[in-house]
Amino acid sequence: MRSVQDLLAGLIPPGAAACASAATVAHEQGGPAALPEEAGLVGPELSPRRFQSLLARDCARTALARIGVRPVAIPRGPTGAPVWPDGVVGSLTHTTGLQAAVVGPRSVYAGLGIDVEPCHRLRPGVARTFAAPVELAGAAEVLGDAGPLAVFCAKEAAFKAWFPSTGAWMSMTDVTVAFTPDGTFDVRVRARGASPDRATVLVGGRAAVRDGFVVAVAERVSRVLDSSSLGTVFHPASAAGPSQDLRGADVPASAS
Ligand SMILES: CC(C)(COP(=O)(O)OP(=O)(O)OC[C@H]1O[C@@H](n2cnc3c(N)ncnc32)[C@H](O)[C@@H]1OP(=O)(O)O)[C@@H](O)C(=O)NCCC(=O)NCCS
Numbered sequence: 001m002r003s004v005q006d007l008l009a010g011l012i013p014p015g016a017a018a019c020a021s022a023a024t025v026a027h028e029q030g031g032p033a034a035l036p037e038e039a040g041l042v043g044p045e046l047s048p049r050r051f052q053s054l055l056a057r058d059c060a061r062t063a064l065a066r067i068g069v070r071p072v073a074i075p076r077g078p079t080g081a082p083v084w085p086d087g088v089v090g091s092l093t094h095t096t097g098l099q100a101a102v103v104g105p106r107s108v109y110a111g112l113g114i115d116v117e118p119c120h121r122l123r124p125g126v127a128r129t130f131a132a133p134v135e136l137a138g139a140a141e142v143l144g145d146a147g148p149l150a151v152f153c154a155k156e157a158a159f160k161a162w163f164p165s166t167g168a169w170m171s172m173t174d175v176t177v178a179f180t181p182d183g184t185f186d187v188r189v190r191a192r193g194a195s196p197d198r199a200t201v202l203v204g205g206r207a208a209v210r211d212g213f214v215v216a217v218a219e220r221v222s223r224v225l226d227s228s229s230l231g232t233v234f235h236p237a238s239a240a241g242p243s244q245d246l247r248g249a250d251v252p253a254s255a256s
Pocket residue numbers: 041042052053054056076079080081082091092093094095114115116155156158159160161163164170171172173175
């Protein structure tokens with residue numbers, strides 16, 4: 001299995017930083033403790049859900065350090081969205097065996113989102129509840145059997161990049177995901193009755209299948225950085241050592 005750092009390689013937009021961990025150890029075996037401000041996390045003490053939330057927050061603090069922000073508590077806000085320090089946007093995701101965070105400067109990104117799901121084949125008909133046939137076919141061309149799950153992850157990552165800055169709820173079927181062959185995607189919303197070419201691009205991102213997980217990272221851009229800027233992926237285990245700098249893909253200029 002590749003390093004957990006590599007799991008996010010090529011998915012982080014310029015100027016942002018990310019961190020992942022693949023911990024599965026139970027909380028009572030020595031997991032991280034909640035900071036006092038994080039007392040409102042979901043799940044009872046010592047539950048796997050809460051343990052994953054705490055690990056994701058540890059990833060976030062490591063990623064924050066990479067963009068020069070002092071590590072702080074990351075409480076859960078009233079809508080469920082994480083509360084970031086001033087000047088920062090970001091997102092958390094966690095599942096059994098993988099936790100991750102992405103953060104970036106608010107001067108560049110209006111919002112960032114990340115989502116992971118363990119690869120599994122969706123039951124027939126399930127994908128149709130969150131995506132149109134054209135979205136599913138487009139994703140399958142790029143990501144094969146993982147296409148439907150990638151559409152789901154792309155929509156969840158887009159929601160996390162969109163909701164905290166707008167407060168506007170979007171259901172899965174309000175938005176359309178279109179993949180391009182390199183794994184980048186646009187998420188568009190279309191007013192009822194409008195033709196597809198009148199859809200507005202809300203969020204851009206990229207998705208990949210890595211070590212049994214579908215991973216999607218989305219960004220809502222407020223300022224486009226030039227393509228020489230680097231996205232940074234960082235792993236807590238190497239916090240004291242050199243980080244691995246990874247060239248982020250160009251941010252779609254239309255994703256604003
Ligand atoms: C909120 C939601 C996206 C979380 O995704 P998930 O796959 O269930 O869980 P993940 O582990 O990936 O992410 C959990 C994290 O999402 C974040 N989150 C929760 N609500 C959020 C919100 N309103 N906005 C941004 N992030 C949110 C939290 O950080 C949470 O972690 P925490 O509980 O430890 O603080 C999902 O439950 C949801 O409500 N989706 C419906 C809306 C949607 O996706 N629409 C798609 C069209 S764009």
